[in-house]
Amino acid sequence: MNTTTEPFAAVEVIAAKRDRNVISDPMIDWVVDAYTRGIVADEQMSALLMAILLNGMNPNEISRWTQAMINSGERLNWSMLKRPTADKHSTGGVGDKITLPLSPLVSACGASVPQLSGRGLGHTGGTLDKLESISGWRADLSNQEMLAVLESCGAVICAAGAGLAPADKKLYALRDVTGTVESIPLIASSIMSKKIAEGTGSLVLDVKTGSGAFMSDPERARELARTMVQLGVAAGVKTVALVTAMDVPLGLTVGNALEVRESVEVLAGGGPADVVELTLTLAREMLAIAGISGGKDPADALKDGSAMDVWRKMIKAQGGDPDAALPVAAHQEQVLADRDGVIANLDALSVGVAAWRLGAGRSRQGERVQAGAGVEIFAKPGDTVKKGQPIMTLHTDTPERFARALEALDGGWSVGEKTAPRMPLILDRIGSQDGHIN
Amino acid sequence: MNTTTEPFAAVEVIAAKRDRNVISDPMIDWVVDAYTRGIVADEQMSALLMAILLNGMNPNEISRWTQAMINSGERLNWSMLKRPTADKHSTGGVGDKITLPLSPLVSACGASVPQLSGRGLGHTGGTLDKLESISGWRADLSNQEMLAVLESCGAVICAAGAGLAPADKKLYALRDVTGTVESIPLIASSIMSKKIAEGTGSLVLDVKTGSGAFMSDPERARELARTMVQLGVAAGVKTVALVTAMDVPLGLTVGNALEVRESVEVLAGGGPADVVELTLTLAREMLAIAGISGGKDPADALKDGSAMDVWRKMIKAQGGDPDAALPVAAHQEQVLADRDGVIANLDALSVGVAAWRLGAGRSRQGERVQAGAGVEIFAKPGDTVKKGQPIMTLHTDTPERFARALEALDGGWSVGEKTAPRMPLILDRIGSQDGHIN
Numbered sequence: 001m002n003t004t005t006e007p008f009a010a011v012e013v014i015a016a017k018r019d020r021n022v023i024s025d026p027m028i029d030w031v032v033d034a035y036t037r038g039i040v041a042d043e044q045m046s047a048l049l050m051a052i053l054l055n056g057m058n059p060n061e062i063s064r065w066t067q068a069m070i071n072s073g074e075r076l077n078w079s080m081l082k083r084p085t086a087d088k089h090s091t092g093g094v095g096d097k098i099t100l101p102l103s104p105l106v107s108a109c110g111a112s113v114p115q116l117s118g119r120g121l122g123h124t125g126g127t128l129d130k131l132e133s134i135s136g137w138r139a140d141l142s143n144q145e146m147l148a149v150l151e152s153c154g155a156v157i158c159a160a161g162a163g164l165a166p167a168d169k170k171l172y173a174l175r176d177v178t179g180t181v182e183s184i185p186l187i188a189s190s191i192m193s194k195k196i197a198e199g200t201g202s203l204v205l206d207v208k209t210g211s212g213a214f215m216s217d218p219e220r221a222r223e224l225a226r227t228m229v230q231l232g233v234a235a236g237v238k239t240v241a242l243v244t245a246m247d248v249p250l251g252l253t254v255g256n257a258l259e260v261r262e263s264v265e266v267l268a269g270g271g272p273a274d275v276v277e278l279t280l281t282l283a284r285e286m287l288a289i290a291g292i293s294g295g296k297d298p299a300d301a302l303k304d305g306s307a308m309d310v311w312r313k314m315i316k317a318q319g320g321d322p323d324a325a326l327p328v329a330a331h332q333e334q335v336l337a338d339r340d341g342v343i344a345n346l347d348a349l350s351v352g353v354a355a356w357r358l359g360a361g362r363s364r365q366g367e368r369v370q371a372g373a374g375v376e377i378f379a380k381p382g383d384t385v386k387k388g389q390p391i392m393t394l395h396t397d398t399p400e401r402f403a404r405a406l407e408a409l410d411g412g413w414s415v416g417e418k419t420a421p422r423m424p425l426i427l428d429r430i431g432s433q434d435g436h437i438n
Numbered sequence: 439m440n441t442t443t444e445p446f447a448a449v450e451v452i453a454a455k456r457d458r459n460v461i462s463d464p465m466i467d468w469v470v471d472a473y474t475r476g477i478v479a480d481e482q483m484s485a486l487l488m489a490i491l492l493n494g495m496n497p498n499e500i501s502r503w504t505q506a507m508i509n510s511g512e513r514l515n516w517s518m519l520k521r522p523t524a525d526k527h528s529t530g531g532v533g534d535k536i537t538l539p540l541s542p543l544v545s546a547c548g549a550s551v552p553q554l555s556g557r558g559l560g561h562t563g564g565t566l567d568k569l570e571s572i573s574g575w576r577a578d579l580s581n582q583e584m585l586a587v588l589e590s591c592g593a594v595i596c597a598a599g600a601g602l603a604p605a606d607k608k609l610y611a612l613r614d615v616t617g618t619v620e621s622i623p624l625i626a627s628s629i630m631s632k633k634i635a636e637g638t639g640s641l642v643l644d645v646k647t648g649s650g651a652f653m654s655d656p657e658r659a660r661e662l663a664r665t666m667v668q669l670g671v672a673a674g675v676k677t678v679a680l681v682t683a684m685d686v687p688l689g690l691t692v693g694n695a696l697e698v699r700e701s702v703e704v705l706a707g708g709g710p711a712d713v714v715e716l717t718l719t720l721a722r723e724m725l726a727i728a729g730i731s732g733g734k735d736p737a738d739a740l741k742d743g744s745a746m747d748v749w750r751k752m753i754k755a756q757g758g759d760p761d762a763a764l765p766v767a768a769h770q771e772q773v774l775a776d777r778d779g780v781i782a783n784l785d786a787l788s789v790g791v792a793a794w795r796l797g798a799g800r801s802r803q804g805e806r807v808q809a810g811a812g813v814e815i816f817a818k819p820g821d822t823v824k825k826g827q828p829i830m831t832l833h834t835d836t837p838e839r840f841a842r843a844l845e846a847l848d849g850g851w852s853v854g855e856k857t858a859p860r861m862p863l864i865l866d867r868i869g870s871q872d873g874h875i876n
Contacts, residue, residue: 050484050492053456178481179452
């Protein structure tokens with residue numbers, strides 16, 4: 001693969017990391033760029049990724065790798081906006097619909113929110129999949145359309161264009177088929193390259209931990225959070241991370257249209273307590289880091305309808321009808337309490353996999369999802385129930401899916417004498433002060 | 439890549455080794471076979487190879503992996519021969535022409551020697567490249583031609599056909615471009631899958647160590663030797679390994695025709711002492727392990743011309759003319775002693791790289807080599823020299839190569855007061871007794 005015009009050979013870079021050496025800045029710049037250009041082959045990059053996964057990267061290597069991925073594409077710029085920009089990213093969880101109420105809420109309180117989002121894969125849902133259950137709503141906007149929605153509404157939620165960090169897109173697809181996903185340096189650089197390329201001035205990260213999260217171990221979640229905060233700060237983006245619970249589903253709905261319904265409830269001043277609490281906490285973090293103080297408190301913006309106004313305007317600006325009835329699945333099945341008692345546990349992973357199997361998620365990129373499919377929850381850990389009372393309703397358009405969804409739930413919930421210990425909603429906050437991550 | 443008809447997904451196998459688990463027998467059988475069939479992609483196999491390189495394989499995994507590679511192709515069978523078969527493999531060294539005199543010698547002493555060999559890549563030469571400097575000699579024989587030469591001469595040296603361990607051929611090419619060559623389990627299984635598929639009843643391994651060897655560290659060389667002996671024994675092949683010195687070139691010639699000339703000198707009862715000693719030692723090991731005792735001693739077969747008779751017959755049987763003059767390079771340049779004294783050192787790697795750069799070796803598979811190119815040595819460590827006396831003659835058809843060859847030699851030899859410490863020619867012998875490798 002090495003030709004006289006290339007400064008390195010792929011094997012040199014692979015061998016350096018394989019032998020536990022530091023990869024130099026010029027090597028990192030070259031290997032990411034050469035991979036994007038097709039000079040470094042997939043089989044060479046996957047060997048390097050496995051060496052990175054097993055031997056790690058130091059903070060400078062991770063930062064340079066991230067920068068190289070940003071440099072592979074365009075970098076958006078929102079300096080023409082009058083208001084400071086604030087963005088949020090979640091590592092993904094079961095029932096995590098927070099972006100939906102959060103973006104209009106933060107806009108209503110004074111920041112611009114250019115929220116570029118993704119689709120779901122596996123047991124965690126994708127923000128775009130959820131919003132696409134709204135009749136007419138379009139995820140794919142040109143940069144010009146994105147700017148127009150941002151200027152008129154103060155918030156936009158749309159798909160990240162192909163021009164942002166193309167190296168990351170190629171690497172992400174490769175990691176998926178080569179067992180090289182579970183590396184903190186690679187996860188952190190993938191997320192942060194996209195977020196930094198999106199051009200936000202400040203960023204709040206919601207790093208999930210617990211059974212339903214990608215990082216089930218809180219210590220690994222903290223490490224991921226610290227790594228991402230370092231990367232943001234190094235790139236000049238004000239960044240803070242919360243480590244939050246994903247041992248139990250967020251809220252009472254898991255599934256695309258079901259989660260939109262719940263998000264609208266929150267915007268209307270209602271909604272489940274945990275969703276409201278996390279939405280408000282993240283909104284306050286975003287406003288603080290964007291330097292907005294003394295304005296309207298997010299709790300008031302939910303009560304007075306101003307967040308709902310932004311939501312409706314934003315949905316309309318992207319072709320959606322905020323008043324259209326949401327899709328409902330054709331078939332339902334109930335899960336009933338098998339005894340009197342309290343809900344002892346309700347495992348996020350089990351519910352996430354059940355919703356996925358019901359048709360709310362996809363197994364392969366490009367697969368269609370069912371808008372109405374998912375799980376509606378009626379009782380959460382600590383709630384008292386009577387035998388025969390519905391605990392969950394499963395929704396799907398394809399009733400042959402019920403059996404495997406019920407299998408996923410088997411052992412994932414129980415009624416007992418008392419509630420099992422669970423995580424606090426917010427486990428940790430990692431920010432940077434004078435360049436120190438803490 | 440996983441389809442309903444495949445028992446595993448590639449990512450499962452990769453993740454098992456990545457997470458330091460043992461890969462099960464069915465997984466190994468499947469992944470090697472599926473890679474050969476193109477179901478497992480190059481980028482998946484290279485990630486697995488890197489995980490194997492960094493996390494290792496246990497003896498059962500290595501043995502199963504080897505067997506799976508053997509099963510990917512045909513396995514030769516020499517049971518129709520009247521005499522026991524003995525084969526030898528060297529891991530490659532500078533000036534290592536031992537196969538040339540050894541094969542006819544062992545045949546002259548009573549064993550059949552089906553010696554399937556390779557071409558050179560990098561600074562170590564290939565047996566087939568050397569023999570091809572003999573006018574008319576053909577390396578590529580059908581299985582039937584191979585058998586005919588073996589029956590008429592008792593020895594054959596030819597190219598391994600494409601039908602032997604095709605999985606290894608594909609893996610070898612992949613490892614070369616993905617930085618996954620330097621793994622003892624992968625090296626051992628690659629060598630042994632070919633050797634076992636070649637169908638020999640007994641095998642003597644010459645594992646080189648020192649600067650000019652692939653395994654410069656003697657401890658790693660011993661580990662490779664032990665691993666290969668275990669694999670041979672597990673597959674029912676009587677196997678013994680010698681660990682031998684490659685800190686200084688073997689003999690006094692490095693290069694294709696130059697090494698044929700020296701081999702013929704050995705067969706004529708002369709030749710450099712180290713080449714003769716290693717040839718005799720390996721011949722005695724091969725005869726012993728093949729169960730041949732009380733026959734002609736190899737030293738006598740060199741003296742009485744019987745080994746030379748087999749050589750001439752074997753070369754003729756493969757279309758070569760043993761009496762034809764060997765090619766001589768068009769240009770020569772001498773390296774002279776810069777002072778009076780003794781040769782303190784003569785580094786194998788430096789001389790190997792010099793010969794390679796002069797045109798004796800290739801940088802890419804398929805490249806042509808120069809028959810006459812190489813290095814002729816006149817003084818070895820311990821020899822007394824006078825200032826201005828020739829130490830080496832460099833040979834090439836392309837004189838613009840002299841400068842870079844001289845660069846490679848710079849610092850690779852010196853004249854001083856006394857000889858630097860050097861390795862004994864034979865460092866270790868690893869055999870198996872009652873299933874124990876020792």
